[in-house]
Amino acid sequence: MSYYWEPKWVRRKFEYEGVTIETCMDLSTGLLVCPECVNVDVLCPSEDKPNNVIPSGAPTYFFSLLDLLRHMSAHRESTWKKRVEVEEEAEEEFISGESEEE
Numbered sequence: 001m002s003y004y005w006e007p008k009w010v011r012r013k014f015e016y017e018g019v020t021i022e023t024c025m026d027l028s029t030g031l032l033v034c035p036e037c038v039n040v041d042v043l044c045p046s047e048d049k050p051n052n053v054i055p056s057g058a059p060t061y062f063f064s065l066l067d068l069l070r071h072m073s074a075h076r077e078s079t080w081k082k083r084v085e086v087e088e089e090a091e092e093e094f095i096s097g098e099s100e101e102e
Ligand SMILES: [Zn+2]
Pocket: 034, 035, 036, 037, 038, 071, 072, 075
């Protein structure tokens, strides 16, 4: 690796359609991280003192708030789908005893 990146992570709050998203933004590049994939308390504990840390692992970076929102709604969707699957299974068991007709 020949590149050199000195991130300056600060805590930032964004408002979007009434939802507040608190995450880390790098002042050097403007990149955002997903607060659900990255522990923001470790990466950017402060709003005004930049934290010079490259996140461990391979978190996804986002160039815009919209990209981050899209990613975060995918989180929502996957938990939502999981929950629905469980509910459907339970329902199927209950119904199958009574009738097979739709
Ligand atoms: Zn995420």
